[in-house]
Amino acid sequence: MRALLSCLDGQRRHVLEMVGGLDADALRRPVLPSGWSCLGLVQHLALDVERFWFGAVFAGDRAVIAALDEIDDAWQVAPGVTGTEVLDRYRAETELANAVVVAAADAGAPLAWWPRELFGEPHLHTLRDVLLHVIAETACHAGHLDAARELIDGRQWLVLT
Secondary structure, eight states: OHHHHHHHHHHHHHHHHHHTTOOHHHHHOOOSTTOOOHHHHHHHIIIIIIIIIIIIIITOOHHHHHGGGGOSOTTSOOTTSOHHHHHHHHHHHHHHHHHHHHHHOOTTOBOSOOOHHHHSSOSOOBHHHHHHHHHHHHHHHHHHHHHHHHHHHOOOSOOOO
């Protein structure tokens, strides 16, 4: 389980490094036709990925589950919410997720809650499944941020020559 968490932490660092140094306007600027911004993507990762999969699905935290409907679209950051607030929320949600994983201590631990109304019958069953799912989703979105950042200011994550 330590290897999975280490891999996930690497992807989380990738996400934060790709938005690091962007000013407030660049963080909010949509650069792809779908209209999402770098800040919206990070907020999505905080709320729809970290909080949802670890707090709600794996841990079954009733307060987290009850709060799932508070935000209609995590991809859209409210005008009054700063970039610092979104990035701090992402960091906080990853710390909470890590605490849940470490406390479980067993990658084979079963999920506490499953949102059948969203996904039908469960296709993930253990903490290991959730870790792998979140690693894949975070890595995918880190790649999206790579493309967005290159379009914004030309910065690239890793260039092999």
